[in-house]
Amino acid sequence: MFALVDCNNFYASCERVFNPNLQGLPVAILSNNDGCVIARSDEAKALGLPMGAPAFKYKSFFKANKVQVFSSNYPLYGDMSSRVMKILSQFTPDIEVYSIDEAFLQFKGFDNYKLDAYGHEIRNRVLKWTGIPTCVGIGPTKALSKVANKIARKFPKETGGVYIIDTEEKRIKALKWTSIDKVWGIGRALEKRLIQNQCKTAYDFVQLPDLWVRKTFSITEWKLKKDLEGISKIEMDQVKNKQAIATTRSFETTLTDLGDLKERVSTFASSCAEKLRRQNSSCHMLIVFLRSDRFKTNSPQYRASRMVSIPFPTDSSLLLSTSAIRAISSIYKKGVHYKKAGVILTGIVPTYNHQLQMFSHEDARHKPLMHAIDCVNKKYGASKVKLANQDLTRTWKMRQEHLSPRYTTNLKDIITIQCQKKPIKP
Amino acid sequence: MSKKTNQALTFFIPKPGEHNTGVIYFDTGISAGFPSPADDFKQERLSLDSELIKNKEATFFARVSGQSMIDAGLNDNDLLVIDRSLTPEHNRIAVCFLDGEFTVKRLKVDGEEVWLQPENKNYNPIKITSENDFVIWGIVTNVIKKV
Numbered sequence: 001m002f003a004l005v006d007c008n009n010f011y012a013s014c015e016r017v018f019n020p021n022l023q024g025l026p027v028a029i030l031s032n033n034d035g036c037v038i039a040r041s042d043e044a045k046a047l048g049l050p051m052g053a054p055a056f057k058y059k060s061f062f063k064a065n066k067v068q069v070f071s072s073n074y075p076l077y078g079d080m081s082s083r084v085m086k087i088l089s090q091f092t093p094d095i096e097v098y099s100i101d102e103a104f105l106q107f108k109g110f111d112n113y114k115l116d117a118y119g120h121e122i123r124n125r126v127l128k129w130t131g132i133p134t135c136v137g138i139g140p141t142k143a144l145s146k147v148a149n150k151i152a153r154k155f156p157k158e159t160g161g162v163y164i165i166d167t168e169e170k171r172i173k174a175l176k177w178t179s180i181d182k183v184w185g186i187g188r189a190l191e192k193r194l195i196q197n198q199c200k201t202a203y204d205f206v207q208l209p210d211l212w213v214r215k216t217f218s219i220t221e222w223k224l225k226k227d228l229e230g231i232s233k234i235e236m237d238q239v240k241n242k243q244a245i246a247t248t249r250s251f252e253t254t255l256t257d258l259g260d261l262k263e264r265v266s267t268f269a270s271s272c273a274e275k276l277r278r279q280n281s282s283c284h285m286l287i288v289f290l291r292s293d294r295f296k297t298n299s300p301q302y303r304a305s306r307m308v309s310i311p312f313p314t315d316s317s318l319l320l321s322t323s324a325i326r327a328i329s330s331i332y333k334k335g336v337h338y339k340k341a342g343v344i345l346t347g348i349v350p351t352y353n354h355q356l357q358m359f360s361h362e363d364a365r366h367k368p369l370m371h372a373i374d375c376v377n378k379k380y381g382a383s384k385v386k387l388a389n390q391d392l393t394r395t396w397k398m399r400q401e402h403l404s405p406r407y408t409t410n411l412k413d414i415i416t417i418q419c420q421k422k423p424i425k426p
Numbered sequence: 427m428s429k430k431t432n433q434a435l436t437f438f439i440p441k442p443g444e445h446n447t448g449v450i451y452f453d454t455g456i457s458a459g460f461p462s463p464a465d466d467f468k469q470e471r472l473s474l475d476s477e478l479i480k481n482k483e484a485t486f487f488a489r490v491s492g493q494s495m496i497d498a499g500l501n502d503n504d505l506l507v508i509d510r511s512l513t514p515e516h517n518r519i520a521v522c523f524l525d526g527e528f529t530v531k532r533l534k535v536d537g538e539e540v541w542l543q544p545e546n547k548n549y550n551p552i553k554i555t556s557e558n559d560f561v562i563w564g565i566v567t568n569v570i571k572k573v
Contacts (some may be wrong), residue, residue: 020523020561083483129484129511131563406487417506417521417528419492419544 001115001138001166002232003105004145005088005122007081008153010101012038014080015070017131018407018415026067030055033250033399034071054295071077071400079408083130091122096236106236119162139171142234143227146184147174153172171230177205185224190217200406202228241362245283247271248342252399254293254336262325266389268327268343269324273317277374280315285347286320288327293339304331313349316366317373320345321387398420478568484511486564488521488528495530496518498545504571508564519566525553525559530536530566 007013012027026044028037037053047065049058054397055069062069078081081100089095094106105122107115119136136157137149144165151174154164165171181191183202193216199205206228214222223233245267255261265288276283287304306327314320324343373385479485490504498519499562500506508521516535521528531542536550542552554560 021526021565086483125511129481131510230518411487411505412486414489415528416489416491417530419490419494419500420528 001107002145004149007101012041052181071403075406075409138160141227141232178202213323247345250340265324266321269320270317282315283345284313290341448540494544508562509567512565521563523561
């Protein structure tokens with residue numbers, strides 16, 4: 001059996017743990033640089049606040065509806081997420097952290113367990129220890145646990161946040177209830193084609209012939225179909241290392257100068273390289289993209305990206321930064337107001353077992369140099385040592401006008417408890 | 427297999443220093459002298475973390491402001507170690523969220539009644555009623571003071 005544990009409105013819930021006054025109020029979390037809404041509490045969803053709403057357009061909406069707005073506080077969310085995941089791993093050794101706020105658990109050899117009750121135990125422990133509410137869906141396959149989770153989330157009163165699909169009857173009922181666009185892994189394009197074929201619910205989907213699904217779509221959809229039938233085909237993914245690493249940012253103000261953009265992508269590339277080294281990986285592909293300001297409709301719109309392949313896998317900030325600068329120079333167009341740029345690394349391999357090359361190889365001096373930079377930055381604070389093509393005088397600051405304190409990662413930011421305001425004896 | 431009997435064996439003897447390749451370097455320590463008599467008795471150095479934090483995932487910190495708990499040793503500016511996993515019980519010191527703000531008090535459970543007992547004679551105990559917006563946030567396990 002599998003369980004999917006999903007934190008309810010995770011970012012908003014994190015804010016609420018340390019600021020319980022937010023309970024019951026609409027809460028919205030903004031993306032890096034306070035660009036757009038990336039997370040909402042149930043109350044904010046009920047107000048009709050859409051996902052991805054640009055913050056500047058919704059200023060008066062926030063005010064009128066008393067929406068509590070926060071800049072994203074990733075140090076806090078990251079720490080709370082790791083607490084939740086650690087607690088979940090106390091319940092089974094087989095856990096796949098699927099995203100910052102959800103994880104699959106597999107129960108092998110739990111035959112004598114009442115998994116329904118176990119689900120409630122999981123939910124209660126996470127809630128008590130961290131203050132984060134979750135929903136638990138349990139089923140014989142990963143896809144069905146996802147369906148069960150949706151039911152638990154939709155009917156909190158009836159389910160108490162835990163739902164288990166453990167009979168054929170429940171499975172069929174659940175599949176009939178699940179519309180096709182809500183099925184895990186069914187994207188927009190696929191949804192269209194399925195609806196053309198009179199496939200409106202997950203139940204309709206599993207009625208399709210196996211062969212047709214495999215021929216028309218791919219092995220992935222076939223596996224999904226089997227999973228929904230109750231035959232486990234989607235396996236637990238134990239891969240820990242990321243397949244792509246990215247640093248992308250919207251700029252506070254638009255940039256037009258190539259020099260400025262070069263500086264930005266160089267910084268992004270070094271920050272990607274740092275993430276790469278932290279997981280002991282190297283990469284041999286780098287993608288740079290940039291985009292004009294979508295909301296400045298009166299100025300020319302432009303978006304472009306360029307992929308650079310590097311002949312040997314590397315984790316060197318120097319090399320990745322030079323490659324990023326080369327890429328941005330090749331796609332830069334004059335006269336455009338740029339709002340966003342980013343660097344993405346792919347082709348990621350473990351650093352210590354990559355293939356040797358005959359004709360080209362990394363400058364052997366880079367490795368100890370990177371190691372030294374990482375050590376210095378770890379000791380004296382991030383970005384103390386930078387590359388010379390990064391801006392040394394100016395610190396580019398993210399716009400975070402509504403940032404909550406880093407309650408769990410900075411001693412200066414921990415909650416304060418008032419012991420004074422209550423009535424003094426007359 | 428044929429035996430080449432008349433071919434004598436030759437040995438190649440590397441001459442350190444000849445090509446400026448440097449001398450052979452042994453990376454591992456060579457032990458010489460008497461081994462430390464303490465080696466067999468090595469123990470981990472004391473760690474305050476493991477003493478103060480019994481449950482890492484459920485432990486949070488908070489700063490005290492005010493003096494209503496001074497007789498329990500909680501003074502202004504002290505650092506509290508809070509374990510959310512512990513069960514609230516009579517006489518435990520708890521961080522509570524009461525009517526819109528955090529407070530720390532000793533829990534007094536008297537049958538059905540719950541009281542928040544300050545530890546300072548200038549303050550009155552507070553009776554929790556259904557009117558109150560009240561949550562027990564966590565249990566205080568340790569107080570860290572600067573002296």
